[in-house]
Amino acid sequence: MPTSSATSEHQLEQASAERKIAETTFHVRYAETDQMGIVHHSVYPIWMEEGRSAWSRQVGWPYAEFERAGYALAVSELNVRFLAPARYDQLVTVRTYVRQVRSRQIRFEYEVVDTQSGQLLASGYTMHICVDRQARTTRIPADWLEQWSRLVLEQPA
Amino acid sequence: MPTSSATSEHQLEQASAERKIAETTFHVRYAETDQMGIVHHSVYPIWMEEGRSAWSRQVGWPYAEFERAGYALAVSELNVRFLAPARYDQLVTVRTYVRQVRSRQIRFEYEVVDTQSGQLLASGYTMHICVDRQARTTRIPADWLEQWSRLVLEQPA
């Protein structure tokens, strides 16, 4: 049946999109707040990094393995836009995906949302360059590059 | 039947002990490591604090409510013993319980373990004094004191 087939195709696309986006959820820690009573802005890069870790575990190529293989993704640029404050004990979810992969570079994007309402709290991106153990820029190893290239999310998240 | 009754009693005790101990599990974040390649020691107090938060949610008296009521638990002493290093991406579990409650004071104790093997990585305690919004030492409010007193874990964890 065409309809069900279309639905099924759509569902597959959805599932695929879902596989490309990792969601990790946790409570805001008390130490993450500052004297304004909200989460300090320097904490979001740490959450986004944990988003990358969660994404790498979900897609089956954990970043810890990448480092054991002798490589690292050095952060070359960091950007965060803050839309609404996060507070102690709040459940937040970080949605993480890859937006672009080049031979020596990868760009991750993130949304931090309130888990219950889905309200967008912050969005951001990080650019990374592949480096070796001597911190020299190098090509992303072929197997990782191939895998990451497949996981690029092209449509809007 | 005596046997089953004994078992049941034992199970109740177990359940009760379990209710007094909160366990919270998470992955070590990359930012928590230092150039020794292990988790920096200043991170454990943050994990222990998240252990207190988890405990307070589990027992149904969230610490966020305590602060909304106009009180806080200021840390008066912190102690951690480090037995084995924790590493990036490792799953760790913090076990948290109350060891002593006084009219103005509470003592929490903690174990940080490797989630999979159960290996003890660190243990510690924190002493807290109850303060009001002007940071003056004050009595723990009666309802909270009563509730916390019931939850003291007396046997060895």
Place this chain on the structure above:
Amino acid sequence: MPTSSATSEHQLEQASAERKIAETTFHVRYAETDQMGIVHHSVYPIWMEEGRSAWSRQVGWPYAEFERAGYALAVSELNVRFLAPARYDQLVTVRTYVRQVRSRQIRFEYEVVDTQSGQLLASGYTMHICVDRQARTTRIPADWLEQWSRLVLEQPA
């Protein structure tokens, strides 16, 4: 004498530029490193914030006063570009200045340099909106606005 007058004018401009740029210097802390052996990228926003504090003390309008007056500068955007790694025990200098002031907004820019060689390690900016104690967007109070407007650095740093 024209020559000395020109020199003097130039010196005044220099002095003025210097007053608009705050420099704060400190050693990299061990806790600020990660397992790559370099300073973690989430630390730079904290250094940049300390740059703002130093700037506000230098120009005689400390940010602590701003908060005591009932206002705060919430971070609405954060951007950092990383050019070279910083390492434990290295002396780094943060250069901070204001690039733009609007009625409800202020933009700070930063350079993080190696103190001894002057090598640029990172550059960045933060956008801030003025909020009151209830976290509502509000106008920057007139006296602060006037003072900050005078301190905008228009030429390239």
Place this chain on the structure above:
Amino acid sequence: MPTSSATSEHQLEQASAERKIAETTFHVRYAETDQMGIVHHSVYPIWMEEGRSAWSRQVGWPYAEFERAGYALAVSELNVRFLAPARYDQLVTVRTYVRQVRSRQIRFEYEVVDTQSGQLLASGYTMHICVDRQARTTRIPADWLEQWSRLVLEQPA
């Protein structure tokens, strides 16, 4: 003259005591506060560590050299007592000295004081064990051991 000689001896002792104690002074960073409006307790171990770094630079045997030589001082125990809160922008001084040296162990002690009034804000100690690059416990190298042993502060600080 006996008097001046006694004075001189006393002065030498003082100078010697001063050489054994390092003082490092800095402003409290905004990011170091929490929603109680005071410095979060997990920040003190970081200040104490910076105290150790300052001590090691002052005595001419920088800790960075120790690591380059293939060793590290792993923290085996951490203790802090909190007496009075520290606040954003406050100048604080960390006083650091060695209390005990053994073949594989060293104990540092700390006082954190308000720089202007001298008020004691917190005191603490850390125990460290010497480890090699494979994180195995090992003897402190002879030259470092000899040097550190000379610098033990025996009288009360």
